[in-house]
Amino acid sequence: MQTLNRTSTTEMEVTSIRLERSLKERLKEIAGSQGYQALIREVLWRYVQQKSGEAPFLLSRDEIQSSVAAIAHQETHCALTGTLIKPRQQMLLGLTLQGDMVPLSVGSLDS
Numbered sequence: 001m002q003t004l005n006r007t008s009t010t011e012m013e014v015t016s017i018r019l020e021r022s023l024k025e026r027l028k029e030i031a032g033s034q035g036y037q038a039l040i041r042e043v044l045w046r047y048v049q050q051k052s053g054e055a056p057f058l059l060s061r062d063e064i065q066s067s068v069a070a071i072a073h074q075e076t077h078c079a080l081t082g083t084l085i086k087p088r089q090q091m092l093l094g095l096t097l098q099g100d101m102v103p104l105s106v107g108s109l110d111s
Helices: 021-034 036-052
Strands: 064-071 090-096 101-105
Touching: 021 036, 064 101
Parallel strands: none
Antiparallel strands: 064 090, 090 101
16 A cells, blocks of 8 residues: 655644554554554545545556456546546446455556
């Protein structure tokens, strides 16, 4: 997983959040050398982008392990190219190495 570089940590505001100990430990395991706080920021930014309709954080082809054909039911964006996918348009669902399903435009996996 790539980190979204928004601003240096010296320019960030300190915020306190209470997490279950087991959740914090799992986040540390997943984050590895990236650090769990950076992982939390990345997850929150992706959520904000998804809910606000902003251009999505793009993945690389190397992060997609398989795909299946699908039909869009709602407007979305390709996770590789950012291309708009309209309702009732053919698309792919890509399975990432992290186990997430992401929308892909037809042809986005072509070289």
